[in-house]
Amino acid sequence: xxxxxxxxxxxxxxxxxxxxxxxxxxxxxxxxxxxxxxxxxxxxxxxxxxxxxxxxxxxxxxxxxxxxxxxxxxxxxxxxxxxxxxxxxxxxxxxxxxxxxxxxxxxxxxxxxxxxxxxxxxxxxxxxxxxxxxxxxxxxx
Numbered sequence: 798x799x800x801x802x803x804x805x806x807x808x809x810x811x812x813x814x815x816x817x818x819x820x821x822x823x824x825x826x827x828x829x830x831x832x833x834x835x836x837x838x839x840x841x842x843x844x845x846x847x848x849x850x851x852x853x854x855x856x857x858x859x860x861x862x863x864x865x866x867x868x869x870x871x872x873x874x875x876x877x878x879x880x881x882x883x884x885x886x887x888x889x890x891x892x893x894x895x896x897x898x899x900x901x902x903x904x905x906x907x908x909x910x911x912x913x914x915x916x917x918x919x920x921x922x923x924x925x926x927x928x929x930x931x932x933x934x935x936x937x938x
Contacts, residue, residue, distance in 0.1 A: 806853070813834060816830050821845060
């Protein structure tokens with residue numbers, strides 16, 4: 798919820814709010830709601846309790862706005878980008894990944910290094926590179 802009392806909600810969560818509201822107002826049974834939401838009755842009862850306690854905001858994901866559990870720590874990301882900028886700016890992601898592991902002890906996957914280099918503007922994927930222009934040759938006589 799933001800400062801003005803508005804809730805950011807996805808379409809899936811909006812559908813969930815409508816169904817849980819129907820259960821609270823006794824227009825829909827818990828069993829039918831569980832079928833529609835593809836959950837078990839126990840989970841629907843848990844959602845009903847959260848809806849009654851906090852309203853529609855109770856059904857919004859609590860993880861919204863939080864960093865991912867799998868996210869690379871900021872200091873590791875900054876160190877890797879700094880090393881690649883300083884020493885390996887002209888390397889491809891695979892070779893830069895190998896050098897980071899060998900010389901600096903940073904064990905990152907090549908895809909992680911590829912994403913870091915792409916975000917920093919040090920690497921352009923092949924499909925996004927402009928095509929090479931070749932000078933047309935004169936025809937043979």
